[in-house]
Amino acid sequence: MSRHxxxxxxxxxxxGVCGLFPNLKPEERxxxxxxxxxxxxxxxxxxYKEGDVPQGLVCLSKGKVKLYKEGVGGRxxxxxxxxxxxxxxxxxxxxxxxxxxxxxxxxxxxVCIIEKEAFMGILRNNAELTLHILKSVATxxxxxxxxxxxxxxxxxxxxxxxxxxxxxxxxGFEDDGKTLKVYLSxxxxxxxxxxxxxxxxxxxxxxxxxxxxxxxxxxxxxLDQYRLERISDLG
Amino acid sequence: MSRHxxxxxxxxxxxGVCGLFPNLKPEERxxxxxxxxxxxxxxxxxxYKEGDVPQGLVCLSKGKVKLYKEGVGGRxxxxxxxxxxxxxxxxxxxxxxxxxxxxxxxxxxxVCIIEKEAFMGILRNNAELTLHILKSVATxxxxxxxxxxxxxxxxxxxxxxxxxxxxxxxxGFEDDGKTLKVYLSxxxxxxxxxxxxxxxxxxxxxxxxxxxxxxxxxxxxxLDQYRLERISDLG
DNA sequence: CTCAAATTATGCTATCAAACATAAAATTAA
DNA sequence: TTAATTTTATGTTTGATAGCATAATTTGAG
Numbered sequence: 010m011s012r013h014x015x016x017x018x019x020x021x022x023x024x025g026v027c028g029l030f031p032n033l034k035p036e037e038r039x040x041x042x043x044x045x046x047x048x049x050x051x052x053x054x055x056x057y058k059e060g061d062v063p064q065g066l067v068c069l070s071k072g073k074v075k076l077y078k079e080g081v082g083g084r085x086x087x088x089x090x091x092x093x094x095x096x097x098x099x100x101x102x103x104x105x106x107x108x109x110x111x112x113x114x115x116x117x118x119x120v121c122i123i124e125k126e127a128f129m130g131i132l133r134n135n136a137e138l139t140l141h142i143l144k145s146v147a148t149x150x151x152x153x154x155x156x157x158x159x160x161x162x163x164x165x166x167x168x169x170x171x172x173x174x175x176x177x178x179x180x181g182f183e184d185d186g187k188t189l190k191v192y193l194s195x196x197x198x199x200x201x202x203x204x205x206x207x208x209x210x211x212x213x214x215x216x217x218x219x220x221x222x223x224x225x226x227x228x229x230x231x232l233d234q235y236r237l238e239r240i241s242d243l244g
Numbered sequence: 245m246s247r248h249x250x251x252x253x254x255x256x257x258x259x260g261v262c263g264l265f266p267n268l269k270p271e272e273r274x275x276x277x278x279x280x281x282x283x284x285x286x287x288x289x290x291x292y293k294e295g296d297v298p299q300g301l302v303c304l305s306k307g308k309v310k311l312y313k314e315g316v317g318g319r320x321x322x323x324x325x326x327x328x329x330x331x332x333x334x335x336x337x338x339x340x341x342x343x344x345x346x347x348x349x350x351x352x353x354x355v356c357i358i359e360k361e362a363f364m365g366i367l368r369n370n371a372e373l374t375l376h377i378l379k380s381v382a383t384x385x386x387x388x389x390x391x392x393x394x395x396x397x398x399x400x401x402x403x404x405x406x407x408x409x410x411x412x413x414x415x416g417f418e419d420d421g422k423t424l425k426v427y428l429s430x431x432x433x434x435x436x437x438x439x440x441x442x443x444x445x446x447x448x449x450x451x452x453x454x455x456x457x458x459x460x461x462x463x464x465x466x467l468d469q470y471r472l473e474r475i476s477d478l479g
Numbered sequence: 480c481t482c483a484a485a486t487t488a489t490g491c492t493a494t495c496a497a498a499c500a501t502a503a504a505a506t507t508a509a
Numbered sequence: 510t511t512a513a514t515t516t517t518a519t520g521t522t523t524g525a526t527a528g529c530a531t532a533a534t535t536t537g538a539g
Contacts, residue, residue: 204497205497205498207498226505
């Protein structure tokens with residue numbers, strides 16, 4: 010963990026962010042350039058909280074972030090896992106609402122914010138860009154609806170297997186081609202899969218006993234992807 | 245139920261649809277006018293199926309529609325309840341995907357379709373309209389995420405109470421100010437609330453015994469909104 | 480109208496997952 | 510380092526909800 014503040018190369022962060030937008034005009038790039046601010050967050054720090062007012066479009070330039078909602082009985086539900094380079098918190102911004110989830114850094118992270126009105130001004134004059142974003146949000150709505158069904162209908166093993174597959178698809182593997190490139194606590198894994206921590210631990214051990222995965226602390230190695238997918242599909 | 249095809253006043257349907265869009269230019273209205281087709285569906289008929297390819301923007305002009313996904317173990321999950329005048333199936337259209345849910349008429353319904361390319365052409369040149377739609381979809385994504393949490397974390401009574409409140413907010417009351425203006429089977433109510441039909445029947449009877457609602461076949465009269473909301477909030 | 484099918488109702492049983500308890504191991508702080 | 514705290518692990522109990530069975534009622538088709 011870095012002791013003092015981390016050096017942020019704003020120029021490269023800016024280029025990274027712009028790379029997410031299709032066909033920006035020079036004057037639009039300039040507006041973004043003049044309305045972007047960066048910030049460093051250490052592992053475990055909160056980037057924004059459920060209920061906060063969005064100040065702009067938040068871009069995750071470095072580090073992984075979990076987004077979660079506080080559940081009815083204290084149990085959190087992770088609703089999204091973000092990776093760099095990508096946006097977080099845009100749903101609330103575009104819906105003109107307060108944040109509906111809390112964003113927490115899972116690793117040291119660099120985040121930049123494009124000031125709200127500057128960005129919305131670009132959108133109001135760029136239908137292509139707005140349509141591009143609409144497509145992303147519509148795709149995400151599809152994921153969310155699917156998730157509702159699987160989280161409510163699959164059994165514990167199916168839900169956990171699906172989460173592992175989801176993590177594989179989101180973050181990929183380490184160089185060995187087997188170890189998930191994300192290191193979550195059992196509690197986070199539980200909150201992602203809608204189960205208690207004990208059940209996440211138990212079920213994970215079960216998968217390990219069956220030889221589907223291998224565990225080493227928070228390292229999860231997927232040994233048998235086919236069987237994992239079958240467990241997920243069968244519910 | 246009308247025996248033969250129902251007479252559809254295309255002109256008024258067209259005006260109804262355009263009323264959902266802000267500030268349409270005359271030439272845009274003209275494009276829509278020339279690319280709209282109408283169809284009548286009887287109660288119980290399928291408007292489109294999960295997996296079908298969207299042919300355009302579908303507008304529900306008359307009648308109520310349920311949208312559901314087939315669940316893992318045969319149990320369906322209702323993901324949206326649509327009312328006139330409003331759109332259905334737009335998520336798939338904007339995400340450029342096949343439909344992710346099936347749309348079924350709960351009553352005799354009139355539906356019109358604005359041909360896909362004609363409509364997308366308008367969007368590509370109208371950032372204000374696209375932004376307006378983006379806002380709607382972002383708002384709906386918020387609902388969907390909320391729903392995931394409540395459906396997974398609330399107990400049966402809380403889920404059913406929430407569904408009744410949702411139906412009240414969506415369809416409102418009959419003239420008596422108490423009877424829900426939508427008549428669902430117990431199975432639909434169960435599929436909306438993520439529970440078995442038996443449990444929907446049982447829990448509904450429980451609410452009636454407690455004097456929170458009054459039942460008369462599919463008529464549901466909400467007698468005590470405050471208590472119903474408390475049941476929903478407590479989970 | 481008459482019969483068949485679907486829906487609603489209710490009781491009983493089985494089971495999955497939560498809750499609780501305890502302890503070992505790992506991490507963090509002093 | 511040691512002590513405190515958090516995380517992980519595992520066993521047992523409890524409880525909510527699904528599953529099944531049966532019957533009454535309603536709806537719809539012919």
